[in-house]
Amino acid sequence: MKEMLHLILLLLLFHSNSQAQSAPDFKELLDSALVRDADLRMQQTKNKITELDQQKLKDIFLPTLEASGMAGYMNATAHLISPEINLQPFLNIPEGKYNNNLNISGFSGLAKADAKMLLYSGGKVKYLGKALEEKQLSEKALLEKSQDEVVAIISRAYDQLALVHQSKKVLDESKKRLDANKKTADKALGYGLITPYDHKKIELAQATLDAKVAEYEGKKELLLTQLEVLTGITKDRLRQIEPVLAPITTTAPQKTIEERAEIRALDHGIAASDFKVKAERTWWIPKVQLMASAYYLGLYGSRWKTSGNIIPPIPSIGYPGRKLDWRPAxxxxFPILRAGVGFQWSIFDGREGKHAAGLALIDREQLLNQKYDALRKLTLNQANNQSGYDIANAQIGLKKKQKELAQNALVQAEKEFRYGMAKSMQLIEAENDLEAAELEYQNALFNQRRAAIELMRSTQELDVTKLY
Structure with a gap:
């Protein structure tokens, strides 16, 4: 049983290691790049601000509760002009008015709780909420555009790696042919059929080819570094990729320019500006709010006193009068309660509401101008991409024909060189022509793929499944 368990663990370990070391396909490269792309992550982070604004707008109707308090020493004096206490029905006291100062001093305490809740915003919150919804849709459309750009970047790097890989194969085949022709040249030199100069030409061609191989190896290492930075996948796994360039066949566009992410984003932006204009025009509509408050007032160790008598003197009985001097503990x-519904109506706000609505209208006009300009440029871009795609397809046929002609010419040159009917220079020229034709054919495939991808992007129809 233990041996079986060990065998299963070894198989699982071998499977995980083989998976970790297997060559990544394009989908894995793309998924890793989408997660790591800095611009995409920054845009996603910025989009969170809109979500917070939406939540903040929804919370505006929630009640708010504030509590405050204060404690300290109070000393207040009030100047009073009032009649004295009228005791005329009981005593013969003349009426009159007297100046008096009332002083209150002591330690005071105050506590207050206020509750508020917005009941009606005049429609401004509703319109701002719809504007934020349109803004969020606009940001999502721009996110699609950013994702397509990441696909284009990874696809280009992947195709460049394939171009280098195929170019290396072309050089390797050329090297094999030159090695075989070098052996023929060695025999011919021994028999005196060619001169040492002709023999050196073969050696020079081999050295030139070795330099090209080293150059392409450097380009491959640079591309591997680029893909490693973009995707986070190690070079050991990236080196196992053996991509092959093949032309991309596109279908007739199913979408129009108006469905591109940029135009959809501008459309949502224009809709958002319409709601913002409506929101700013609600400045004159009254806003209704529910309010409630509770107070506590306390006075400790206080003294209430007056500067004059509060009970006038009574000469008939010899009463000298009396001042107030009260020391309550x-x-x-508590409680002092207040509750009700209040409203705010800006009858004239100094034209601030009108100016804000005017600015919103200008923003809308700017977005309309941007859409007009974008439609013109994207229409020209689509026509240019279609033309580039047609030319690229034609170039593939031309370069394929040139490669076939160069192959036939090299076969003929090799025969003539083998029988001493041609010099090494003619053989080298034929070899170089074939090498150049094969490399140009691979470049034509690369250019056709770029043109096809840009054509699909022109109508926002970039389908990754059609690429590889």
Missing amino acids: SLNV
Whole structure:
């Protein structure tokens, strides 16, 4: 049983290692790049601000509760002009008005709780909410555009790697032919059929070919580094990729320019500006709010006193009068409650609301101008991409024919060189022509793929499944 368990563990370990070391396909490269792309991540982070604004707008109707308090020493004096206490029905006291100062001092405490809740915003919150919804849709459309750009970048790097890989194969085949022709040249030199100069030409061609191989190896290493930075996949796995260039066949566009991400983003932006204009025009509509508050007032160790008598003197009985001098231990007033519905109506706001609505209209006009300009440029871009795609397809046929002619010419040159009917220079020229024709054919495939991808992007129809 233990041996079986060990065997299963070894198989699982071998499977995981083989998976970790297998060559990544294009989908894995793309998925890794989409996760790591800095511009895409920054845009996704910025989009979170809109989500927070939406939540903040929804929370505006939630009640708010504030509590505040204060404690300290109070000393207040009030100047009073009032009649004295009228005791005329009981005593013969003349009426009159007297100046008096009332002083209150002591330690005070105040606590207050306020609750508010917006009931009606005049429609401004509703329109701002719809504007934020349109803004979010606009940001999602731009996110699609950024994702397509990442696909184009990874596809280009992947195709460049394939171009280098195929070019290396072309050089390797050329090297094999030159090695075989070098052996023929060695025999011919021994028999005196060619001169040492002709023999050196073969050696020079081999050295030139070795330099090209080293150059392409450097380009491959640079591309591997680029893909490693973009995707985070190690070079050991990337080196196992053996891509092959093949032309991309596109179908007739199913979408129009108006369905591109940029135009959809501008359309949502224009809709958002329409709602913003409506929101700013609600400045004159009254806003309704529910309000409630509770107070506590306390006075401790206080003294209430007056500068003059509060009970006038009574000469008939010899009463000298009396001032107020009261020292209550504490005085508490609670609760003081207030609740009701209030409204705010900006009858004239100094034209601020009108200016804000005017700015919103200008923003809308700018977006309309941007859409007009974008439609013109994208229409020209589509026509240019279609023309480039047609030319690239024609170039593939031309370069394929040139490669076939160069192959036939090299076969003929090799026969003539083998029988001493041609010099080494003619053989080298034929070899170089074939090498150049094969490389140009691979470049034509690369250019055709770029043109096809850009044509699909021109109508936002980039289908990754058609690429590889």
